[in-house]
Amino acid sequence: MALRAVEEYKASLRDGRTVYVAGQRVDDVTTHPILSITTEHCGNIYRLALDPEWQDLFTGRSPDTGEVVNRHFLLPSTPQELALRGRMIEEHTRQGNSTLNLTKSVSGDALMGLTVVCHAMDPALGTRYSERVAAFLRHVRERDLSVALAQTDVKGDRRLRPHEQPDPDAYLRIVDRRADGIVVRGAKAHITSVPVVNELIVLPTRALSANDADYAVAFAIPVATPGLTIICRPTGSVEQSVFDYPVSRRNIETEALTVFDDVLVPWERVFMAGEWQFAGQLATSFATFHRFTAISYKPPIGDLLVGAAVMIAEANGTAEVAHVREKVVRLIHYTELIRACGKAAAYEATVVPPGIAVPNAVYTNAGKHHFASHFHEACRLVQDIAGGMAITAPCEADLRNPATGHFVAKYLKGAAGTDAVLRLRLFHLIRDLTASDFGGYNYVVTLHGEGSLSAQALATYREYDLERCRDLARRALGSA
Numbered sequence: 166m167a168l169r170a171v172e173e174y175k176a177s178l179r180d181g182r183t184v185y186v187a188g189q190r191v192d193d194v195t196t197h198p199i200l201s202i203t204t205e206h207c208g209n210i211y212r213l214a215l216d217p218e219w220q221d222l223f224t225g226r227s228p229d230t231g232e233v234v235n236r237h238f239l240l241p242s243t244p245q246e247l248a249l250r251g252r253m254i255e256e257h258t259r260q261g262n263s264t265l266n267l268t269k270s271v272s273g274d275a276l277m278g279l280t281v282v283c284h285a286m287d288p289a290l291g292t293r294y295s296e297r298v299a300a301f302l303r304h305v306r307e308r309d310l311s312v313a314l315a316q317t318d319v320k321g322d323r324r325l326r327p328h329e330q331p332d333p334d335a336y337l338r339i340v341d342r343r344a345d346g347i348v349v350r351g352a353k354a355h356i357t358s359v360p361v362v363n364e365l366i367v368l369p370t371r372a373l374s375a376n377d378a379d380y381a382v383a384f385a386i387p388v389a390t391p392g393l394t395i396i397c398r399p400t401g402s403v404e405q406s407v408f409d410y411p412v413s414r415r416n417i418e419t420e421a422l423t424v425f426d427d428v429l430v431p432w433e434r435v436f437m438a439g440e441w442q443f444a445g446q447l448a449t450s451f452a453t454f455h456r457f458t459a460i461s462y463k464p465p466i467g468d469l470l471v472g473a474a475v476m477i478a479e480a481n482g483t484a485e486v487a488h489v490r491e492k493v494v495r496l497i498h499y500t501e502l503i504r505a506c507g508k509a510a511a512y513e514a515t516v517v518p519p520g521i522a523v524p525n526a527v528y529t530n531a532g533k534h535h536f537a538s539h540f541h542e543a544c545r546l547v548q549d550i551a552g553g554m555a556i557t558a559p560c561e562a563d564l565r566n567p568a569t570g571h572f573v574a575k576y577l578k579g580a581a582g583t584d585a586v587l588r589l590r591l592f593h594l595i596r597d598l599t600a601s602d603f604g605g606y607n608y609v610v611t612l613h614g615e616g617s618l619s620a621q622a623l624a625t626y627r628e629y630d631l632e633r634c635r636d637l638a639r640r641a642l643g644s645a
């Protein structure tokens with residue numbers, strides 16, 4: 166069996182990688198106050214794959230060795246397998262208190278994009294990248310590795326193409342080609358879970374022209390590679406109690422500015438080096454797979470918001486009030502439309518050479534755009550139902566202190582028969598999800614993760630069958 170225990174996963178992260186948090190170099194990411202939370206959260210994927218209750222969903226047989234492997238690295242070849250992948254992503258998010266966990270899914274998305282695009286690029290340009298991509302897929306699958314994905318360049322002036330930037334390193338680029346590999350320089354922004362994974366796949370951000378050939382670069386490297394520096398975002402609630410911060414004290418991802426300071430990438434790990442003609446296709450192909458992952462991981466937070474809204478309404482005595490019920494219904498619609506897009510995207514998938522089921526791009530982008538453009542509103546509905554205590558309630562220490570605890574227990578009571586402590590905990594849950602440091606993170610990751618709103622709008626316009634609609638309009642005109 167090629168499945169690692171969570172302790173093996175953690176041990177593999179103690180490899181001398183260069184990681185910084187809040188200005189301090191981190192010796193061991195598995196024991197660091199912030200990164201240990203991320204490590205535990207990401208470790209859930211390993212726990213679930215070994216749990217007899219979940220093994221069917223989280224594992225399958227390797228096509229190479231026949232061994233049991235994690236399903237994230239079994240590339241779906243039918244709409245049904247794609248739907249199963251979506252269910253798996255939804256389930257591990259739910260089990261992680263609705264916080265996304267990209268340690269395997271995002272690299273699966275990248276490997277699907279690379280497999281499809283290299284299959285087209287190799288015969289067109291005489292390259293042999295497909296073999297390398299397949300070898301890397303076997304490497305991560307048979308060793309049960311965790312892999313992050315770095316696509317987003319820091320991009321400097323957004324109006325300028327890579328070769329036009331005043332600083333040529335604003336997009337990651339090849340600075341040297343040697344007998345043993347390429348040397349790359351630049352930085353990728355916001356890279357999720359990079360401090361707590363084994364490997365990193367790098368892809369181009371955008372379509373490129375011949376002048377940008379050195380920016381057309383894709384590869385994979387171990388995180389401990391010399392020249393790679395990981396500068397993590399700080400996080401706010403690490404000193405707080407789980408009672409006060411029930412999600413963010415246990416379930417967070419960590420993003421990092423990831424700097425490539427003349428990093429050597431051996432040729433066998435290079436998947437694109439100058440083939441600018443296929444950079445746009447690779448960026449788009451990955452984005453479609455990754456947005457399918459996004460619409461699969463998002464329904465659990467919708468469910469959690471619905472649950473929190475209903476429970477706090479019950480605790481406040483407003484559950485039967487018409488406007489409250491109407492707001493709960495809007496939350497349900499918000500969530501179920503995402504879930505419906507995920508199912509439609511899977512079951513309307515197209516199988517493309519060499520046998521990968523590609524999610525329907527219109528449903529995928531519509532689902533992603535819907536959840537990103539209405540998430541703030543969903544949180545507002547929960548805050549509206551909860552009342553101001555969502556941000557002003559006393560904390561656990563006040564409840565435990567004999568001088569104040571009896572006041573908290575007396576004055577936090579809501580509807581008759583409601584447990585004051587449960588009500589207090591619901592306020593903290595809602596604050597943590599929508600109005601804390603982590604709540605702010607949720608707003609922005611929902612908006613920008615997997616690409617900004619305009620990227621999904623662009624993809625929808627490009628992919629939609631407008632001719633079908635024009636035909637209908639022409640018919641209507643003709644019959645007048």
Ligand SMILES: Cc1cc2nc3c(=O)[nH]c(=O)nc-3n(C[C@H](O)[C@H](O)[C@H](O)COP(=O)(O)OP(=O)(O)OC[C@H]3O[C@@H](n4cnc5c(N)ncnc54)[C@H](O)[C@@H]3O)c2cc1C
Binds near residue numbers: 315
């Ligand atoms: C929490 C989080 C996790 C992430 N994880 C990852 C990850 O693991 N790997 C990864 O590769 N990326 C990751 N991303 C990056 C994400 O895909 C980007 O944030 C997103 O693509 C937007 O890019 P940006 O942040 O540089 O913003 P910008 O590109 O600066 O966008 C800001 C605004 O400017 C607009 N804009 C920008 N350029 C133009 C232009 N030329 N023309 C018109 N409008 C323009 C955008 O549409 C948007 O409205 C993550 C982001 C977040 C927030």
